[in-house]
Amino acid sequence: MIQTKPLIVKLGGSVITDKQRRFSVRRETLRRIARELAAAKEPLIVVHGGGSFGHPIASKYGIAKGYAYKRQLMGFSLTHRAMEELNRYVVDALKEAGIPAMTIQPSACAVVRNGRIISMELAPIRKLLELGITPVLYGDVAPDLSRGMSILSGDQLVMYLARELGASRVILGVDVDGFYTADPKSHKDAKLVREVTPESWRDLAKSANNSKVKDTTGGMSKKIEELLPLAELGVEAEIVNAARPGILRRAVLGERGLGTRIIAR
Amino acid sequence: MIQTKPLIVKLGGSVITDKQRRFSVRRETLRRIARELAAAKEPLIVVHGGGSFGHPIASKYGIAKGYAYKRQLMGFSLTHRAMEELNRYVVDALKEAGIPAMTIQPSACAVVRNGRIISMELAPIRKLLELGITPVLYGDVAPDLSRGMSILSGDQLVMYLARELGASRVILGVDVDGFYTADPKSHKDAKLVREVTPESWRDLAKSANNSKVKDTTGGMSKKIEELLPLAELGVEAEIVNAARPGILRRAVLGERGLGTRIIAR
Numbered sequence: 001m002i003q004t005k006p007l008i009v010k011l012g013g014s015v016i017t018d019k020q021r022r023f024s025v026r027r028e029t030l031r032r033i034a035r036e037l038a039a040a041k042e043p044l045i046v047v048h049g050g051g052s053f054g055h056p057i058a059s060k061y062g063i064a065k066g067y068a069y070k071r072q073l074m075g076f077s078l079t080h081r082a083m084e085e086l087n088r089y090v091v092d093a094l095k096e097a098g099i100p101a102m103t104i105q106p107s108a109c110a111v112v113r114n115g116r117i118i119s120m121e122l123a124p125i126r127k128l129l130e131l132g133i134t135p136v137l138y139g140d141v142a143p144d145l146s147r148g149m150s151i152l153s154g155d156q157l158v159m160y161l162a163r164e165l166g167a168s169r170v171i172l173g174v175d176v177d178g179f180y181t182a183d184p185k186s187h188k189d190a191k192l193v194r195e196v197t198p199e200s201w202r203d204l205a206k207s208a209n210n211s212k213v214k215d216t217t218g219g220m221s222k223k224i225e226e227l228l229p230l231a232e233l234g235v236e237a238e239i240v241n242a243a244r245p246g247i248l249r250r251a252v253l254g255e256r257g258l259g260t261r262i263i264a265r
Numbered sequence: 266m267i268q269t270k271p272l273i274v275k276l277g278g279s280v281i282t283d284k285q286r287r288f289s290v291r292r293e294t295l296r297r298i299a300r301e302l303a304a305a306k307e308p309l310i311v312v313h314g315g316g317s318f319g320h321p322i323a324s325k326y327g328i329a330k331g332y333a334y335k336r337q338l339m340g341f342s343l344t345h346r347a348m349e350e351l352n353r354y355v356v357d358a359l360k361e362a363g364i365p366a367m368t369i370q371p372s373a374c375a376v377v378r379n380g381r382i383i384s385m386e387l388a389p390i391r392k393l394l395e396l397g398i399t400p401v402l403y404g405d406v407a408p409d410l411s412r413g414m415s416i417l418s419g420d421q422l423v424m425y426l427a428r429e430l431g432a433s434r435v436i437l438g439v440d441v442d443g444f445y446t447a448d449p450k451s452h453k454d455a456k457l458v459r460e461v462t463p464e465s466w467r468d469l470a471k472s473a474n475n476s477k478v479k480d481t482t483g484g485m486s487k488k489i490e491e492l493l494p495l496a497e498l499g500v501e502a503e504i505v506n507a508a509r510p511g512i513l514r515r516a517v518l519g520e521r522g523l524g525t526r527i528i529a530r
Contacts, residue, residue: 073365073398080367081356084349091346100338102345105370111388121386123376127408133338143392 005168012174013051034097036249049154053086067148106140113145173242178260231264270433278316299362301514314419318351332413371405378410438507443525496529
């Protein structure tokens with residue numbers, strides 16, 4: 001089974017949904033993004049976040065804390081169902097743009113312990129890629145071998161797949177231009193960081209933490225901390241603004257330097 | 266991980282959909298069936314067929330023959346999408362009846378070669394059962410390691426799960442009373458067979474084939490041929506009429522002899 005390495009694109013929940021309004025998809029944005037992704041010349045894997053679909057229900061039922069009381073069972077089921085709903089919009093938008101896309105339900109194939117993927121059945125994904133079908137995964141709830149249940153984030157899936165399948169590159173589409181030295185909304189002197197390396201990270205992270213970027217950008221520091229070990233394995237990543245028309249297209253066509261690159265030197 | 270053996274219930278596509286009309290769910294029947302299943306005292310796995318959802322598209326694109334031409338990629342994706350649609354109705358009906366139910370996408374966790382499951386990630390299913398959540402699977406398309414793509418039937422899933430998880434019992438809900446010696450619609454002397462054993466099967470199969478029961482009852486002989494090896498492993502099965510109110514409830518509560526039992530002596 002010889003095949004080209006896949007390009008993995010993550011679509012942030014805040015890009016494709018309106019986080020302020022429950023169950024609200026940004027349909028036009030999604031259609032535009034699908035058209036931009038259709039420009040890709042490599043086998044593609046798409047992973048998307050939960051936005052206003054999964055998050056509110058998951059947090060209402062405390063899914064991330066593990067299984068503790070019976071009503072969580074329905075909450076677990078409802079959270080998954082909300083994510084299926086959002087996923088249908090994504091898959092349909094991709095198909096409309098001419099990409100043969102197929103859902104892969106993360107909670108059906110990932111084995112999770114303490115919130116982390118310990119193994120995952122990847123044969124169906126590999127075969128889909130070989131056929132020329134784009135697997136579409138998403139942040140999901142998952143039965144957890146030690147906690148009973150947990151949240152399986154889209155970011156974690158991206159990292160796992162990139163490592164195990166040897167991705168050609170990872171592109172994280174978010175709703176800001178990349179990683180800033182401080183929150184750009186409240187700090188006039190905040191600067192977009194063009195490149196993060198394992199070496200440069202320690203200083204950056206420190207200043208970022210001081211200015212609470214972590215809290216205001218939806219865990220950008222956490223994303224980078226997950227991406228850095230990947231860079232060290234030779235898989236480069238870039239955080240780009242998918243809310244700005246045209247950026248994602250240029251990124252999937254191979255352009256670098258559009259946002260924040262996470263690389264090893 | 267100690268747990269009770271699951272009871273596996275298959276819902277035939279012809280019971281829950283109107284096979285004559287594309288994408289038509291029998292909603293009332295489905296609601297009634299869900300209420301009947303809610304009577305179960307054991308951990309439950311539900312598997313359903315494709316009926317008027319999956320079959321027409323799958324056959325239009327020749328999915329069962331394997332991958333041969335590019336347009337099949339969209340057909341593959343569309344067939345899966347239709348099955349997801351039907352599956353949502355089933356899962357929602359189960360939830361309405363108070364059963365915490367969750368989809369498990371077969372094509373995400375089964376590894377298929379030449380149309381047969383060669384392995385399957387079962388950890389999520391086991392954990393769901395342990396939590397008290399009912400996994401719901403369905404006949405699906407699947408990437409196939411040798412043919413590219415194939416159909417993964419609900420029946421095959423039932424047999425695989427029953428064998429690998431050691432089911433307490435298998436109940437196949439169909440729209441006839443069980444297995445007949447001949448097609449009851451055209452043969453007045455057709456008799457319902459109350460019990461099939463590996464020993465009795467050879468004679469029965471011969472008469473059944475002669476009278477073309479195979480063609481008129483949606484492959485009932487084929488179902489029995491899949492169920493007999495299971496009986497020999499100690500998992501008994503029964504084919505019952507799920508279209509008749511009350512039968513499924515009695516069956517899940519443990520009653521035997523409601524249709525055709527497939528057992529080893």
